[in-house]
Structures are given as C-alpha cells and as structure tokens.
Amino acid sequence: xTIVARPETPAGGQSGLSLTIASDPLAVRNALETVxxxxxxxxxxxxxxxxxxxxxAEVMNNxxxxxxxxxxxDMDLHLRAAPGGIRCEITDSGxxxxxGLLPDxxxxxxxxxxxxxxGGFGWFLIRTLAQDLQYRREHGRNCLSFFLRTDxxxxxxxxxxxx
Amino acid sequence: xxxxxxxxxxxxxxxxxxxxIDAAAAIxxxxxxxxxxxxxxxxxxxxxxxxxxxxxxxLGAVVAVMKLLAPQRRLELAGLTPxxxxxxxxxxxxxxxxxxxxxxxxxxxx
Numbered sequence: 001x002t003i004v005a006r007p008e009t010p011a012g013g014q015s016g017l018s019l020t021i022a023s024d025p026l027a028v029r030n031a032l033e034t035v036x037x038x039x040x041x042x043x044x045x046x047x048x049x050x051x052x053x054x055x056x057a058e059v060m061n062n063x064x065x066x067x068x069x070x071x072x073x074d075m076d077l078h079l080r081a082a083p084g085g086i087r088c089e090i091t092d093s094g095x096x097x098x099x100g101l102l103p104d105x106x107x108x109x110x111x112x113x114x115x116x117x118x119g120g121f122g123w124f125l126i127r128t129l130a131q132d133l134q135y136r137r138e139h140g141r142n143c144l145s146f147f148l149r150t151d152x153x154x155x156x157x158x159x160x161x162x163x
Numbered sequence: 164x165x166x167x168x169x170x171x172x173x174x175x176x177x178x179x180x181x182x183x184i185d186a187a188a189a190i191x192x193x194x195x196x197x198x199x200x201x202x203x204x205x206x207x208x209x210x211x212x213x214x215x216x217x218x219x220x221x222l223g224a225v226v227a228v229m230k231l232l233a234p235q236r237r238l239e240l241a242g243l244t245p246x247x248x249x250x251x252x253x254x255x256x257x258x259x260x261x262x263x264x265x266x267x268x269x270x271x272x273x
C-alpha cells in the first residue's frame with residue numbers, strides 16, 4: 001500500500017502522505033477529507049478508514065483546542081504505510097501536554113441520565129482505536145505517534161495484545 | 164448548519180442536513196437545535212441518516228441537546244451511519260439514547 005497525495009522524499013523506501021495543517025477546525029476538516037480520499041484510493045478497508053478519520057480528528061482537535069488554545073499555529077501530519085497498518089505521526093509547536101502524560105480517561109460503564117459528560121470522549125476514542133500510542137516533547141515540539149491496524153480493528157473497547 | 168424539523172403527531176422530528184457534526188460545526192449544531200426545540204413535541208427524534216462523521220465534539224453537542232430537553236422531554240436518535248454508530252458504541256452512549264434503526268421520513272407539506 002502506498003499513500004499518495006503529495007510527492008515527497010521516500011522515507012525508508014516507502015512513500016507517505018505529509019500535510020501541514022493550520023490550527024483551525026475548518027483546516028482540520030479539510031485535512032481529514034484529504035486523508036480520507038488518499039486512504040480510499042489505496043483501498044484501505046472502511047473500518048480502518050473511519051477509525052483513522054476519527055483518531056486524527058480527535059488528535060488534531062486537541063492540538064487546536066489545547067496545544068494552541070485557539071491561537072494560531074500549525075501542525076505536521078505524516079502517514080506512512082507499514083506492515084499490517086498505517087503509522088501516523090503528528091507534531092506541533094503548541095503547549096506541551098501537562099505533566100508530559102497522555103490523558104487516560106476511564107470510560108463510563110454506565111452513565112447517570114442526570115449527570116452525562118459532554119466532553120472527555122476524545123482521548124478515550126484515541127486510546128481505543130489507535131495502537132502503540134506514544135508522546136514525546138522534542139525540540140520545543142509535541143510529537144504524537146500511533147499505529148492504526150488495517151487487518152483487525154479493535155472495536156470491543158479492550159486492548160489489542162501483541163502489537 | 165441546516166436542520167429540517169417537522170411535528171409528526173406528538174413527536175418532533177429533526178433531520179440534520181449536513182454530513183458532519185465535527186469540532187467546526189458542534190456549536191452551530193447546538194445553537195440550531197436550541198431553536199428547533201422551541202417547537203413542541205416529545206420525544207424529539209434526531210435523524211442522523213445524512214451525517215457521515217461525528218467526532219467527540221459532535222457527540223458532546225448531541226449530549227448537550229439531550230440535557231437542554233431534560234427532564235420533561237427526551238431526545239432519541241435515528242438512522243445512524245456506520246461511523247456515527249461506532250462513536251456511540253465505543254463511548255457507550257448507545258446505552259443512554261433510544262436509537263431507532265429507521266429514520267422517520269420528513270413528509271412533504273400538504
């Protein structure tokens with residue numbers, strides 16, 4: 001599988017998709033459309049494509065809202081085909097994630113009708129749909145990387161072992 | 164954000180006409196629904212059959228509309244497309260909402 005949208009220097013012998021995206025919800029929406037088209041052209045299964053779209057939306061929206069706090073900036077997205085899936089890396093120059101640790105919200109097993117959360121779903125979706133999630137702060141930039149499986153998407157809400 | 168609504172007997176049906184409820188559209192969705200639900204009707208059935216993408220901001224906005232209606236009126240959902248359905252299932256919000264497989268038809272006037 002090759003993800004082709006903009007020619008670039010092949011990394012490790014494989015071409016990928018690289019996008020620079022302004023920190024803005026509409027720019028994020030356009031980038032997701034570009035990614036969706038690229039994955040469609042590469043015959044990535046529907047399930048993986050929708051998982052990719054969701055995870056990338058949540059990651060990029062977090063950058064817009066929290067790293068840049070609604071201010072200006074941009075982020076670099078890089079997708080590359082890897083055995084069994086897609087390797088994703090996204091970097092930005094916004095504020096670091098507090099404590100250097102990715103949020104790990106516990107999903108509600110049940111919700112009380114009078115006390116429903118309106119937020120906090122984002123990291124839960126990211127952690128459920130992406131594998132090998134890693135965060136590091138490097139040269140004043142946030143770098144988040146993760147893997148999206150194409151062979152077996154994890155829908156049960158558990159963790160996929162043996163990644 | 165275009166939302167078409169119609170009273171059908173005791174029910175108020177509201178169909179979202181745009182294909183995304185994402186971070187760029189969530190506030191607009193909530194504000195448009197706030198106007199839509201000024202009309203009477205219970206439950207309010209939100210027809211999402213044209214919505215192909217909903218992220219956590221969109222989910223939060225749907226929950227917010229449910230809270231606007233509570234406790235007197237209920238918000239129910241209909242016509243979830245696969246990606247939208249996935250978000251509701253993964254976050255277990257599918258247990259919170261009554262979800263109809265079939266979306267009610269908005270009938271032509273007259």
